[in-house]
Amino acid sequence: MAEIEIGQSKRATRSYSFDDLAIVPTRRTRDSEDVNIDWSIDAFKFELPVIAAPMDSAMSPAQAIAIGKLGGLGVLDLEGLWTRYEDPAQQYEEIIASDEHSANEVLQRIYSEPIKPELINQRLSEIRDAGVTVAGSLSPHRTAEFHETVLNAGVDIFVIRGTTVSAEHVSENSESLNLKKFIYELDVPVIVGGAATYQAAMHLMRTGAAGVLVGFGGGAASSTRQILGIHAPMASAVADIAAARRDYMDESGGRYVHVIADGGLGTSGDIVKAIACGADAVMLGSALAKASDAPGAGYHWGQEAVNPSLPRGHRVHVGENGSLEQVLTGPANDAFGTSNLMGALRRAMATTGYTDLKEFQKVDVVISPYRAQ
Amino acid sequence: MAEIEIGQSKRATRSYSFDDLAIVPTRRTRDSEDVNIDWSIDAFKFELPVIAAPMDSAMSPAQAIAIGKLGGLGVLDLEGLWTRYEDPAQQYEEIIASDEHSANEVLQRIYSEPIKPELINQRLSEIRDAGVTVAGSLSPHRTAEFHETVLNAGVDIFVIRGTTVSAEHVSENSESLNLKKFIYELDVPVIVGGAATYQAAMHLMRTGAAGVLVGFGGGAASSTRQILGIHAPMASAVADIAAARRDYMDESGGRYVHVIADGGLGTSGDIVKAIACGADAVMLGSALAKASDAPGAGYHWGQEAVNPSLPRGHRVHVGENGSLEQVLTGPANDAFGTSNLMGALRRAMATTGYTDLKEFQKVDVVISPYRAQ
Amino acid sequence: MAEIEIGQSKRATRSYSFDDLAIVPTRRTRDSEDVNIDWSIDAFKFELPVIAAPMDSAMSPAQAIAIGKLGGLGVLDLEGLWTRYEDPAQQYEEIIASDEHSANEVLQRIYSEPIKPELINQRLSEIRDAGVTVAGSLSPHRTAEFHETVLNAGVDIFVIRGTTVSAEHVSENSESLNLKKFIYELDVPVIVGGAATYQAAMHLMRTGAAGVLVGFGGGAASSTRQILGIHAPMASAVADIAAARRDYMDESGGRYVHVIADGGLGTSGDIVKAIACGADAVMLGSALAKASDAPGAGYHWGQEAVNPSLPRGHRVHVGENGSLEQVLTGPANDAFGTSNLMGALRRAMATTGYTDLKEFQKVDVVISPYRAQ
């Protein structure tokens, strides 16, 4: 990869976001109906390559069930409102009603309530009872504390998700989670991330993870770039980590670790480009928070917004956009790229002549920075 | 063409839009009056290198006649309002009166009315009776169903237009249109597209088409980039397909297939640049929808906006801009690049020292991204 | 110069505007007071390297005198209001009072009044009587008709200015001005342009011109880019034409043709960069139209805005900014880069360690596209 000189003592590579790219049709076309967007990870098979991000604005137990029934995978945040409060209805209302200037403070206060292990158990049971795949997430630094509760409650897929998760976290004051050992001992597949580079993802793949989340808190509600100066332009990050998947598959003698784009997927076009750059599936936050049946009622926020000393995200108004079903599988009756996300994916694949996701990772792309008109 | 690495597993080329370019005068100047912008395709000769896009906002039978009399070619959408409704006046009114949020739903409903073969016949006869060149368009998936009606009604030029038209459409459930066989059997010249790449256009040229439309629904009313992630930056697409024209002419022993830029031509400057990049003629949608006598009354929408499950365009307000005549041949009395489009083309050619369109395809251009002031 | 492939049949070079550049201090600093910005062309010496553009919004006979007394050169448009109307006060008022939508129509009407040779004589005499250098301008296609009037009236410097002026204009219907012959026969120095490229400027230099205007109607009031697709990014144009000056000086055995940046010089920073790219002097339009004593009273328009069939510019509101003296030599009491233009030039030269204009053409620049904050 060509390096560019920033100045005489510093070099950098050029990194691309989805907005810098477009897909181009270069060959025969297909019917949308002939396109297959099934996706499997470990023993679990999904009709849609969509994982709902564990964010309280988008996911409740009910909504996790709904997405499971629609063919995707819902992931409940096991450190969120639903495991801190018996009935979080009032907390949702308070967050939604807060004005723009005080939203972070309200979030900081509400999320200071301790997590209740019994609620972890109760929420996961509720999802399991509905007959869909059960998945819950913890952040790395809570995983040691709560993972047994989670495993006892029973999950099909375990998600460890933070802004950056490294295979080796070093701490001088506390014992760090040994991811490799932890994943080895678990008997459920683990999806872990975010990772933003080939190297970081390669290390995560070597821990035995079934899937790696690509991203660094770059979603609609995040301000990590302004606050930390850290940003993972998604197109390059996905394409780099897809290369790590290939190389790790070689190194491991055939283990295929799924690459899941997480963050910055605001429109169906972004989802299409994530797959085009090499993702196997996508994790959606704000896109699902826009569902009229999402618990956030048109508002969206992430875990990074609740940090008590350094919040790195906002509560943002994303509006409502039809039911979860319309958002995922249509029909759409507007043209903003926020409804019938999967219909758009099928259509983009058909138009460019592809009928399955793995092949579509090879579609031609061009660099053409997007400008709002 | 130099490839750029997006990430370790993905490469792309840089693609340019008209806004990225400017034309530069490098030699002697000419008088505008000495410039010839005649254009011929097959046996048909036109004073202006302009085809009106088959879009209901811009074209009615009356407007198709008007543009023919002004020296261009009007193309009626044979799947639009004029072949679904005996008198579409009320439908136009409803579309125009709808508010922004419900416009797509209104379009979806109005365009769900079936197409009437007898109206195809009636509309084309009306145009023929006026003594101008008759052209109508169908989308690829309607062509099998209605082309006989169209041919029986009589057209001089047949247009097959979709967002992407490939020479080989593959379907598992229905028999696809065999474009090559179809065009071979027709006895009228066929213009077909959109195509966005050298390869796609080359295949279309090999079907026997007289002209290829370059584009991918990238016009003013389109949101395919947001929805499908697909975009064909027009300057690069035209320049690539002009190369296909040259190579196909060699391969075919001299058949010259016309390259027609279709989409994203919002100003006369864009038209100038389309020719400069290698187009033989341009297909105009929103530019003509701005005529005060256009049926859309200041509004513009395309076929992609009416899709029942995945609309990929909006009804947009484009305003009114003087009569069709003023739009095409002036005089202009403002300076927005939306009136006297052909006067501007003549002037640009004269200023850079060219007197015919084919020569003007060689004019010097520079890359200089446009910024709104 | 490296060529970039737009598409397989078209190549282009990357061209830069002043906004893409910044100057960087790399060496010793100087006092502003030690900086010399004198400029001479032919036998005429000026304290300031500033020519006022022949535009009615900025120049009247009185204002041409004022700029002469301040040390610059005023050029009166000899095809403008002052040679069409005995007293254009009412016309100015009408232009200024017209609303935005009808301004072009008002201009078209007012400028359709014929030019009066006796007024050419009268205006130039008025300037001469004030004791300053006398300069007037004609467009190329009026030069044949009026140049004798102008020469009889007496000018020190003759300016032939159009959006593009080529050394060889070809016309099928009328006899074109033979610039070389014309300039040879004149006994006053001629400044001619715009030219946008090395080649075009080289040809103009070979006509015997004393100075070449670099530009293509790219000023604040112009919309040639939207209308004609033509644009001359000024930094590259000036740097290319400065190379033509050097090469022509060699070819001609020592004739130094002045390079004058004309257009797109909105701030003192732009003036600084024009010199830095190789200009000997600058021609200012909107910058001087902002003077509170300019005849345009806060409005600005160019000759291209009055074209009867294809206006290529607008009347724009530029506001008022202190007297012409404050605009040129200060003091400034705001910080928008529109007052004390020459003080800013001195300061920029001092800060980067230069004390005369010719040396300052070598100052280091970096590419760093400007973004509004």
Add this chain to the structure above:
Amino acid sequence: MAEIEIGQSKRATRSYSFDDLAIVPTRRTRDSEDVNIDWSIDAFKFELPVIAAPMDSAMSPAQAIAIGKLGGLGVLDLEGLWTRYEDPAQQYEEIIASDEHSANEVLQRIYSEPIKPELINQRLSEIRDAGVTVAGSLSPHRTAEFHETVLNAGVDIFVIRGTTVSAEHVSENSESLNLKKFIYELDVPVIVGGAATYQAAMHLMRTGAAGVLVGFGGGAASSTRQILGIHAPMASAVADIAAARRDYMDESGGRYVHVIADGGLGTSGDIVKAIACGADAVMLGSALAKASDAPGAGYHWGQEAVNPSLPRGHRVHVGENGSLEQVLTGPANDAFGTSNLMGALRRAMATTGYTDLKEFQKVDVVISPYRAQ
């Protein structure tokens, strides 16, 4: 460094600003608590790598003391309000109350009051009495006049700060400050700048300076780019000058001159990137003017705004943002990157796996131009 051709007679390098860059995590992560951001210059040790810019909007004697107690270094402007007025409260009020259009004029008038040597003495004593490190700044052209007063009053660190400070200032009319001789004779460490290039900084390092300020008046309140055309894109400037530090250390046999980024550091992300590009510490102006206890009461202006004939900056409204303590060390209760600046730096370092500032200068960066959403 690769040069790009602007035009045939001018070349330039591409220069980068912080907004063009992002940091990427590529390795193990750490705890924020394990991160050490101590910084030492000469014999002085600071808990935070932060110097407050000598700007009246951010610094008063009281605020200089406050920042000292918080672990940073406050620098009082010894040519500002506090040394011109016995009690500048009324002047602050007038500046703050002035309307946008007259703010520069008000500043010009207020800062025309002479500097009182006895007030220099008094202000510095006040800071010294509080037990914090004492630092004051003069501009180069006042240094000769007032430096003895300053030294007699007693400073621990002396700052010479101008938009551009060169090692060799040449003047025809007055004797220039011989920086090398001056610094040699002083017995306190001197921090000097701005410098924008390797060469300029290398010369300053050779004067014996302890630290070099990198920048060219590019802060929030500055308009030098519009007015002078001069701009120092900070990422490239810091990386170039960090190379000068390395080369000078070699040349001098081990003298380490501190590189201090000064200007354009609006968010904590910018501070992170300044260190990542090679800075040892940062000088903050507008960031500290946002403190609710800053004397500017939500307004910010710099020395360049008060210039009597060519002001090159504005008084800008920056708002209030919590106490100085919250701004520097938190806690933050919003997510704009303007509070808990040091917490953000720690977090960015921890996330990318670094525990000290010097090592963090090696962190990986990518080029990814920022776009506002």
